[in-house]
Amino acid sequence: MTTQNPPTRLMLVTPPVADADAMAFKLMQAQAGGDLAAVLLRLTDGDERSRIERVKRLAGPVQGANVALVVEDSALVAARGGADGVHLTGGPEAIAEARSSLKGERIIGAGALRARHDAMDVGEAGVDYVMFGDPRPDGSLPPLAAVIERAGWWAEIFETPCVAYAPDPESVAALVETGAEFIALGAWAFEEGRDIRALVAEANEAIAARIARKAAR
Structure with missing residues (x-):
């Protein structure tokens, strides 16, 4: 996901997935x-084996399209499922643990970043990207203006790529203007009645x- 001065690309953030098919x-x-750069796969609860099997089911079609597959919050499930990386929300300690277990072989991203x-x-901890604007644990979202400010600040100063999470289709253009390397279309893009193909095309x-x-x- 990292290149020299890359153009902005898209990431999809799935809702919690129970049915991989x-x-x-x-x-x-x-x-x-x-064009899609990556899919951030969120999984519903379940035993470790079933979660790994869901990742395996999706790794082939995603990676076969030259799209990176990143799994939320479990380095073990990501590695055993054949994903390209893991997205962590537990701060520097979780990142250090994942770096130790993954040994530099997979992407490590970080979200749930509420302050500069x-x-x-997490940037100092060595992540491959940071995400701004993702939903809080209660499902609420930070104000769009705050996400625009934070993504613009980061993109201007730091080399580590950033992902700006779009809360709706209307916000995509404004987030693109921040210079963020990636724009994330969230679980809303997968809602029944939404044309996800058209959303990706418009973004x-x-x-x-x-x-x-x-x-x-």
Whole structure:
């Protein structure tokens, strides 16, 4: 997920997944909408074996499309399921533990960063990306203006890539303008009645429009 001065790309953040086959179909639809960099896979509760099997079921079709698969909160499930990395919300201690177990072989990302010093702490711990704007444990979201400010601040100063979490389709264009390396379309993109293919296409159009404006300057 990391390149020299990369253009902004998209990440999908799934709702908690119990049915891997149903999610595989949704992701196939999303991939038809255009470029995707990564899928952050969230899993419902279950025994370790069943969670690993869900990751294995999704790793093939996701990675086969040259998209990285990152699993939320379990380095063990991510590694044994064949995912490309793990997304952690437990702070520097969880990151240190994951780095020890994964031995630099997989992506480690960090979310649940509520203050600037939280982001700097995990950055110093050696993560591959930081995420701003993701839902809090109670499901609430930080104000969009705060996410725009935080993503713009980070993208301007730090080399570690950042992901700006979009709370809805209307916010994507504003988040693209922050210069964040990745824009995350959240669980809302997978809701019944949403055209996820169209959402991905429209987000990529917003990215392309920003690139065109920069090139014209």
